[in-house]
Amino acid sequence: MTAKDLRNPLKVARGLGSSQSGVGHWWTQRVTAAALVVLLIWFVITVLGLLHADYATALATVAKPWNALLLIVLLVTMFWHAVLGLQVVIEDYVHTRWKEVLSLVLIKFLAVLGALASVLAVLRIALTH
């Protein structure tokens, strides 16, 4: 423990904050946001177009190559952007270290699970219809 006091303060500060990642988080949040502007406008119009559509029409719409592709891009971008945003909220408000780390890992697990489950569902529809 006494050795800790002899360390240069810089040694303690290194590796914290944005070292190694720089503006990576900030920039990725902006790039996914820009993509989501376009993708979500397309998504809202597509969903409104499916209002009162029967089951076969809904399947056929998702199965169209361009729709399936854009839907998969939307799902991946959406979950990615959600993780980046939730991460900042957790880092801002959760002040107990173990709870913070646990929450950060948990949202990543859930996001990957959600993204893979929904992408697999789209692929299942697109490849079988």
Added chain:
Amino acid sequence: MADTRRPLSPHLQIYKWQVQMVSSILHRATGIALAVGTVLVVAGLLHLAAGRESFDQFKNIIGNPVGEILLVGWTWALFYHLCNGIRHLVQDTGAGYAIAQFVRSSWLSVVLSLVLTAAVWAYVLTAGGAV
């Protein structure tokens, strides 16, 4: 780890409410709401892939009054986060930081998101409801 005995800023309880802080708080709140709302998108796609009965079940769940109220809420959350997100992207270029512009664009996000939500649900209701 932050020393929480220090005075923490901002002291929200002594601030006069103004639209700039409302637009900022709402951006976070709607972001969290939308992250929860991804469950709905995943559930919809899984039910669609699982077959006709499964999809009908999903439509029944979102078609009940509580489901529809949640859908209206998520529609507004989506449009608000979208409008205010575009506002933030514009501000990232360094534009719009004069106080008058900042207040005006805050109001624009709030009002435009309400107008878009009303427009979508007016369309849905005139077309005979969500389900």
